[in-house]
Amino acid sequence: MNAPLPLNDAPAEAAAQISTLPDDGPAKISARNVSVFYGAKRAIDDVSIDVPNDYVTAFIGPSGCGKSTFLRSLNRMNDTIANARVEGEILIDGQDIYRSGMDVVQLRARVGMVFQKPNPFPKSIYENIAYGPRIHGLTTSKNELDGIVETSLQRAGLWDEVKDRLTDSGTALSGGQQQRLCIARAIAVDPEVILMDEPCSALDPIATARIEELIDELRGRYAIVIVTHSMQQAARVSQRTAFFHMGKIVEYGTTSDIFTNPREERTKDYITGRYG
Numbered sequence: 001m002n003a004p005l006p007l008n009d010a011p012a013e014a015a016a017q018i019s020t021l022p023d024d025g026p027a028k029i030s031a032r033n034v035s036v037f038y039g040a041k042r043a044i045d046d047v048s049i050d051v052p053n054d055y056v057t058a059f060i061g062p063s064g065c066g067k068s069t070f071l072r073s074l075n076r077m078n079d080t081i082a083n084a085r086v087e088g089e090i091l092i093d094g095q096d097i098y099r100s101g102m103d104v105v106q107l108r109a110r111v112g113m114v115f116q117k118p119n120p121f122p123k124s125i126y127e128n129i130a131y132g133p134r135i136h137g138l139t140t141s142k143n144e145l146d147g148i149v150e151t152s153l154q155r156a157g158l159w160d161e162v163k164d165r166l167t168d169s170g171t172a173l174s175g176g177q178q179q180r181l182c183i184a185r186a187i188a189v190d191p192e193v194i195l196m197d198e199p200c201s202a203l204d205p206i207a208t209a210r211i212e213e214l215i216d217e218l219r220g221r222y223a224i225v226i227v228t229h230s231m232q233q234a235a236r237v238s239q240r241t242a243f244f245h246m247g248k249i250v251e252y253g254t255t256s257d258i259f260t261n262p263r264e265e266r267t268k269d270y271i272t273g274r275y276g
């Protein structure tokens with residue numbers, strides 16, 4: 001006679017691993033089982049990660065592995081791409097940002113974004129910063145607005161360079177200054193998270209160093225996530241690193257562990273320059 005089949009005969013499907021570190025405290029952003037599709041093509045495949053509040057988190061990985069796609073899903077920027085579709089759950093402070101009724105304009109103020117190519121509005125330096133607080137109703141007086149403009153530019157390390165030319169066009173600044181203007185613009189609406197998609201790739205080494213210093217100064221005030229192709233940059237500016245490959249997170253850990261003591265072969269190969 002056959003022995004009765006055990007009830008749980010089939011192995012339970014392995015739960016997708018959550019990229020998180022036990023000592024990091026409550027996550028600012030929690031992504032659970034996130035997949036992102038462009039039409040039928042899956043660009044992100046079942047990614048789960050906790051992004052901490054107090055650190056800079058770097059997303060690294062070879063070209064086309066999905067870093068920018070995943071970054072854009074964290075403030076619903078993928079909504080602006082016609083054939084993009086996000087599955088799974090993304091929570092900020094425990095709240096699902098894809099829930100119906102979510103105010104996406106508000107979300108993108110809370111979760112600001114800085115792009116590869118600086119993209120100031122073709123308006124004055126002052127207006128570049130003042131526009132957001134004005135449309136979000138953050139101020140009631142011109143004095144208050146002036147204060148926000150000054151504080152934002154100070155935090156972005158740009159005030160001293162532009163305080164005497166606030167009426168000049170933002171587009172007349174150098175590339176590095178434009179990128180700091182864009183960071184100031186994100187800061188002006190009082191965000192909680194700043195997403196940066198290769199923010200230095202269009203900048204020279206001196207402007208890059210200035211942005212990296214700035215990221216370090218902003219750490220702790222905002223949760224910061226940066227996509228970068230430069231492993232040196234990830235090592236310099238971040239404390240947490242996620243290594244992406246073919247739409248998945250292969251390894252997540254402290255930046256020093258990822259760069260000095262990676263567990264996975266694929267991470268090792270990437271950081272030693274064997275591919276990517």
Ligand SMILES: Nc1ncnc2c1ncn2[C@@H]1O[C@H](COP(=O)(O)OP(=O)(O)OP(=O)(O)O)[C@@H](O)[C@H]1O
Pocket residue numbers: 038043061062063064065066067068069070081229
């Ligand atoms: N708008 C789009 N429509 C269709 N496919 C896209 C779109 N944007 C990205 N993809 C595809 O999704 C995959 C992931 O792209 P993504 O730009 O997120 O990767 P990445 O890791 O940020 O790359 P890179 O480092 O080169 O910027 C790639 O195969 C890419 O071709």
